[in-house]
Amino acid sequence: MSKNLTKRSEDYSKWYNELVLKADLAENSSVRGCMVIKPYGYAIWEKIQKELDAKFKETGHYNAYFPLFVPKSLFEAEEKNAEGFAKECAVVTHYRLKNDEKNPGKLKVDENSKLDEELIVRPTSEAIIWNTYKKWIQSYRDLPILLNQWANVVRWEMRTRLFLRTSEFLWQEGHTAHETKNEALHEAKLINKLYEDFVTNFMAIPVITGTKSDSEKFAGAEETYCIEALMQDGKALQAGTSHFLGQNFAKAFDVKYADKNGNLEYVWATSWGVSTRLMGALIMTHGDDSGLVLPPNLAPLQIVVVPIFKTELELNNIKDYLKPYINLIKEKGYTIKIDDRLNFKPGYKFNEHEIKGVPIRLAVGNRDIENNSIEVFRRDLLLKENINIENLLDNIEFLIRDIQEKLLNKAKAFQLNNTKEVENYNDFKKLIEKGGFVLAHWDGSEETELKIKNETKATIRCIPESNSKTGTCIISGKKSLKKVYFAKSY
Amino acid sequence: MSKNLTKRSEDYSKWYNELVLKADLAENSSVRGCMVIKPYGYAIWEKIQKELDAKFKETGHYNAYFPLFVPKSLFEAEEKNAEGFAKECAVVTHYRLKNDEKNPGKLKVDENSKLDEELIVRPTSEAIIWNTYKKWIQSYRDLPILLNQWANVVRWEMRTRLFLRTSEFLWQEGHTAHETKNEALHEAKLINKLYEDFVTNFMAIPVITGTKSDSEKFAGAEETYCIEALMQDGKALQAGTSHFLGQNFAKAFDVKYADKNGNLEYVWATSWGVSTRLMGALIMTHGDDSGLVLPPNLAPLQIVVVPIFKTELELNNIKDYLKPYINLIKEKGYTIKIDDRLNFKPGYKFNEHEIKGVPIRLAVGNRDIENNSIEVFRRDLLLKENINIENLLDNIEFLIRDIQEKLLNKAKAFQLNNTKEVENYNDFKKLIEKGGFVLAHWDGSEETELKIKNETKATIRCIPESNSKTGTCIISGKKSLKKVYFAKSY
Structure with a gap:
C-alpha cells in the first residue's frame, strides 16, 4: 500500500481527500x-467527455452554447425550478470596478455600474434555453x-468536497x-439508458436505475430518471x-408549436446531465x-515502463531492447510511455504510478535483457509476473x-453483496x-419517506422500473406497489 | 446571390450581421x-477546437481547469493587468436569492448573503492561475x-457584435x-507561430505577424506577439x-523557484489565446x-446531395443510384449527407446550403440516372458542372x-493587394x-501613435520581426528602425 495514504478502513473520507490530492487529480x-x-x-x-459526446452525437444530438448568465426575471419564471435553486445562486450585481481612493493600488466596486436587473450565474440552463427555444419553435x-x-455551472454549496x-x-x-409527451418520455429514458451503458461499460461502474421520488426529483421536473452507484463505504452516489419536464418550461416561457392541423400546443421537454462528480x-x-x-x-496513460538503470548507457540499452515492442503496442492504439526521468529513483516512480492508477506497469533492468524477459505489473490486483518479452503485446492486449x-x-459483486431486501x-x-x-416496501407517501430520512439518514435512491411485487410499507403497513432502493448517500 | 442578404458593397456591417443569423451560426x-x-x-x-487542441498537445501542453471566479484581492495583485480589465468586470456580490414578499412568485437578492469579498467573473485567468502556480512551484x-x-470568459463590453x-x-x-527568460520568450514565439500556421493552413486565412506596440499590448505583458488578418472591408482583425509576461505575475504573486544551485529566482511566464472571434x-x-x-x-458538412424528385419511388431510385459512391466518399473520411427532407423544395435547399457555405453540393435527378451523370457545384466559385458519376470520388477529392x-x-491575393508602403x-x-x-515608418513613440490614431482612426496592428530597413517617421521625421503595419481594425 502507498506510503502516507490513509487506509479506507481507517477513515474512508480522509482516504478520498488524500487520494484526490496525491494522485494529482484536483x-x-x-x-x-x-x-x-x-x-x-x-x-x-476529457476521456469521459469524448466518449459521451460521441454517444450523444450518435443518437442525433448536437452541441450548442448558451449564456453563462440568466437575468433574474427569466430565472424566476418556472417557479419550482427557481425555488429549488434560489438559495445557492451566485448573483452578479455590478459590471465595473474602480480605483479605491482610500487604498492606493486597490480596487472597489463602482456603485455607478449597478445592473438594472441582477444576473444569476447559471446553476442549470433550462430558463435561458427555454427563453431561446421560444424564438426557435413555431411549428x-x-x-x-x-x-x-x-459548460460550467455554479451552485453555492455550503459544504464542498473535491469533485x-x-x-x-x-x-454536460x-x-x-x-x-x-411520449416522445419526450422516450428521450428521457433513452438518455438514462445511455448513461447506464456509458457508466457501466466505459467506466466499469455498475448502477441501479429507476425514477426519483417526488421529494428527490429535479426542481421543475415531472419525473426524474437516474443512475445510482454504490461506493465502497456503502453510500450511494x-x-x-x-x-x-412535461410542459412546465413550455408553459413558464409560453413555448407553443402549431401541429399539422394548425392547432397550437405547448411543447414537451427533457433535460439531462452528468458532471465532474463522475470523477468522484x-x-x-x-x-x-x-x-x-x-x-x-x-x-490517460495505460502502460508505463520504469527502466532500472545506473548509467546512461544502461538506459539506452533498455530503450533499444524495448523499442520494437513499444512500437507494436502503440500501433495497436494503446498509450505507453517510458518514465526515463533521471532525478527520480525506480521506487519513487513505482509509487507514483501506483497512486495514479496506471493500469499496467512494466519494469526492465539489465538482467531482463539477458533473459529476454520483462516484469509486468497489473495495478488492479497488485500482481506482478515475469514474462518472455516476445509475449508482451499479447499480454498487454x-x-x-x-x-x-x-x-x-x-x-458488481460488491454492489450485489451490499444490496439487501427487508420486510420490516x-x-x-x-x-x-x-x-x-436496502430494498424495502414504501407506501409512496412523502411523510413516510421523511420519517425514514430523519430516523436513519437514508433516502430513496430510486424506484426501480421492473420490480413489481406488491406488499406492505415497512413503516405505515399500507399497501406498497413495489420495493424501492434506500441508502445513505453522497 | 442569396435572397434577402444585403450585398457586401452596400453595407458590409449589415451583410455580416445578417449572414451570422441566416447561416444559423449565432x-x-x-x-x-x-x-x-x-x-x-x-x-x-468544435472543428477549430479539435485541431488546435491536438496542436497544443503535440507541443507538450496539457489541459486543466481553473475557477470561473477571481477574488478581488487576487484580481488586483498585478496592477497593470487589473487596471486593464477593471472597467469591464462582471462582479458577483451575493450568493443567495429569497422570496420577494412584496411580489409573490418573484425573487430578490438576499442582503444577508453578501460576500465578504467580491468575486470577479474571470476576464482572463492569469491572477487565479498564478496564485495556484505559487503552490505548485518550488524548484x-x-x-x-x-x-x-x-473556458468561457466575461468582459463587459459596451458595444457588442456576434463573435x-x-x-x-x-x-482557450x-x-x-x-x-x-529565453525559454519563456521561445514559448511565446512558438505559440504565435502555431497560431499563424493553424489560421493560415487550416482556416485558409492569411495573417501578418509581429509584436504589438506598448499601447496595444496585453495589460501585464512585457511583449505581445500577434497574428492579424485583413477583412474584406479593409479592416484588420x-x-x-x-x-x-516577463516576471510580472511571478512578482505579483511571489512565485519563486530554487535553481540547481539553490538560489531563489522569480519564474518567467507566458499566456496566449484565441477565441470565438476566429468565427468572425x-x-x-x-x-x-x-x-x-x-x-x-x-x-461540419463537406458535401450535401440535393435529390430532385417528385415521388418517393424517384427518391429511392436516386438513393440507390448514389449509394455505392456515397459509401466510397465516406470511406475516405469526408462528411456527406443526402438532404431528403420532403417538405422543402430543391430551390429552397440550394439556397440554404449556399448561405451555410457547404463546400460542395451535388444534385441528382431522373435524367442524371439515365445519363450516368451528376451535377457538382463548388461553393467558393459558385460554379457547377455535370460529370460522369464514375468520376465522382476523384472529383470530390x-x-x-x-x-x-x-x-x-x-x-492571400486580397491581403497582398491591400497592403501598401508609404513614405509620407x-x-x-x-x-x-x-x-x-499600410506599412510606414514610425519613431516608436506613443505620442506619434496617438496622433495618427486620433487623426485617422488607424492603429499599429503589428511591428514585423523581419523588415529592418531604417528610415524616418512619417509624422515626426525622427529616426525609425523599421516600417510597421497600420490599419483600422475591429
Whole structure:
C-alpha cells in the first residue's frame, strides 16, 4: 500500500481527500468551494467527455452554447425550478470596478455600474434555453430540438468536497423539445439508458436505475430518471439524471408549436446531465489503499515502463531492447510511455504510478535483457509476473481487456453483496446502518419517506422500473406497489 | 446571390450581421451582449477546437481547469493587468436569492448573503492561475509548466457584435511557467507561430505577424506577439495573441523557484489565446454575397446531395443510384449527407446550403440516372458542372483540396493587394482611408501613435520581426528602425 495514504478502513473520507490530492487529480482553490482540476484529473475528464459526446452525437444530438448568465426575471419564471435553486445562486450585481481612493493600488466596486436587473450565474440552463427555444419553435417542423452543451455551472454549496460537491463544476446538460409527451418520455429514458451503458461499460461502474421520488426529483421536473452507484463505504452516489419536464418550461416561457392541423400546443421537454462528480464515483468505486485504480478505458496513460538503470548507457540499452515492442503496442492504439526521468529513483516512480492508477506497469533492468524477459505489473490486483518479452503485446492486449472486465465484475459483486431486501423496519435500520442498498416496501407517501430520512439518514435512491411485487410499507403497513432502493448517500 | 442578404458593397456591417443569423451560426440572447452559439456555428467552433487542441498537445501542453471566479484581492495583485480589465468586470456580490414578499412568485437578492469579498467573473485567468502556480512551484524540477484551458470568459463590453465582441466568449488560454527568460520568450514565439500556421493552413486565412506596440499590448505583458488578418472591408482583425509576461505575475504573486544551485529566482511566464472571434474572421475572410463560404477543413458538412424528385419511388431510385459512391466518399473520411427532407423544395435547399457555405453540393435527378451523370457545384466559385458519376470520388477529392487551396490563395491575393508602403503622412492618410494594411515608418513613440490614431482612426496592428530597413517617421521625421503595419481594425 502507498506510503502516507490513509487506509479506507481507517477513515474512508480522509482516504478520498488524500487520494484526490496525491494522485494529482484536483485541489481546492482560493475561491471558496471552487476546485482546480489538475492536468491528470482533467485528462480523465476529457476521456469521459469524448466518449459521451460521441454517444450523444450518435443518437442525433448536437452541441450548442448558451449564456453563462440568466437575468433574474427569466430565472424566476418556472417557479419550482427557481425555488429549488434560489438559495445557492451566485448573483452578479455590478459590471465595473474602480480605483479605491482610500487604498492606493486597490480596487472597489463602482456603485455607478449597478445592473438594472441582477444576473444569476447559471446553476442549470433550462430558463435561458427555454427563453431561446421560444424564438426557435413555431411549428411541428421545428421539432424535435435535440441539443447538448458542455459548460460550467455554479451552485453555492455550503459544504464542498473535491469533485463530489463544488460550487463550480463542469458538466454536460442536454435540453430537448418535442411534439408529444411520449416522445419526450422516450428521450428521457433513452438518455438514462445511455448513461447506464456509458457508466457501466466505459467506466466499469455498475448502477441501479429507476425514477426519483417526488421529494428527490429535479426542481421543475415531472419525473426524474437516474443512475445510482454504490461506493465502497456503502453510500450511494447519484451519477446521472435525466428529467422528463412535461410542459412546465413550455408553459413558464409560453413555448407553443402549431401541429399539422394548425392547432397550437405547448411543447414537451427533457433535460439531462452528468458532471465532474463522475470523477468522484470513479475514484470511490475502484480506488484502493494504494491509491487510484483506473479502468484502461479512462487511463490517460495505460502502460508505463520504469527502466532500472545506473548509467546512461544502461538506459539506452533498455530503450533499444524495448523499442520494437513499444512500437507494436502503440500501433495497436494503446498509450505507453517510458518514465526515463533521471532525478527520480525506480521506487519513487513505482509509487507514483501506483497512486495514479496506471493500469499496467512494466519494469526492465539489465538482467531482463539477458533473459529476454520483462516484469509486468497489473495495478488492479497488485500482481506482478515475469514474462518472455516476445509475449508482451499479447499480454498487454489481454490485460487491457481483463482489467476493464475484472474491475466491473468486482464492483458488481460488491454492489450485489451490499444490496439487501427487508420486510420490516427493524431489519431495515440494522442494514441501513451497515451501508449498502436496502430494498424495502414504501407506501409512496412523502411523510413516510421523511420519517425514514430523519430516523436513519437514508433516502430513496430510486424506484426501480421492473420490480413489481406488491406488499406492505415497512413503516405505515399500507399497501406498497413495489420495493424501492434506500441508502445513505453522497 | 442569396435572397434577402444585403450585398457586401452596400453595407458590409449589415451583410455580416445578417449572414451570422441566416447561416444559423449565432444570435443575440436576452442577456446583454451575450450570444447563443447555434448548433451549426458551434460545430465549426468544435472543428477549430479539435485541431488546435491536438496542436497544443503535440507541443507538450496539457489541459486543466481553473475557477470561473477571481477574488478581488487576487484580481488586483498585478496592477497593470487589473487596471486593464477593471472597467469591464462582471462582479458577483451575493450568493443567495429569497422570496420577494412584496411580489409573490418573484425573487430578490438576499442582503444577508453578501460576500465578504467580491468575486470577479474571470476576464482572463492569469491572477487565479498564478496564485495556484505559487503552490505548485518550488524548484526548477517543477518547471516548465505548460497548461492550457478551454473556458468561457466575461468582459463587459459596451458595444457588442456576434463573435467579434461579446460580453461572454469562449476561448482557450495557455499559461506557462519557465526557468529562464529565453525559454519563456521561445514559448511565446512558438505559440504565435502555431497560431499563424493553424489560421493560415487550416482556416485558409492569411495573417501578418509581429509584436504589438506598448499601447496595444496585453495589460501585464512585457511583449505581445500577434497574428492579424485583413477583412474584406479593409479592416484588420486581431486573430490571436501570445504574451511574454516577463516576471510580472511571478512578482505579483511571489512565485519563486530554487535553481540547481539553490538560489531563489522569480519564474518567467507566458499566456496566449484565441477565441470565438476566429468565427468572425472566418466569416469575413471567405464569405460572399451568397452567404458563408467554408474551407473544407472547417465544414461540419463537406458535401450535401440535393435529390430532385417528385415521388418517393424517384427518391429511392436516386438513393440507390448514389449509394455505392456515397459509401466510397465516406470511406475516405469526408462528411456527406443526402438532404431528403420532403417538405422543402430543391430551390429552397440550394439556397440554404449556399448561405451555410457547404463546400460542395451535388444534385441528382431522373435524367442524371439515365445519363450516368451528376451535377457538382463548388461553393467558393459558385460554379457547377455535370460529370460522369464514375468520376465522382476523384472529383470530390480534387475539390476538397482545391477549394481549401483556392480560398487561401484568394485571401492571400486580397491581403497582398491591400497592403501598401508609404513614405509620407499624406499618402498614409489617403491609403488608410481606402482600407487595408499600410506599412510606414514610425519613431516608436506613443505620442506619434496617438496622433495618427486620433487623426485617422488607424492603429499599429503589428511591428514585423523581419523588415529592418531604417528610415524616418512619417509624422515626426525622427529616426525609425523599421516600417510597421497600420490599419483600422475591429
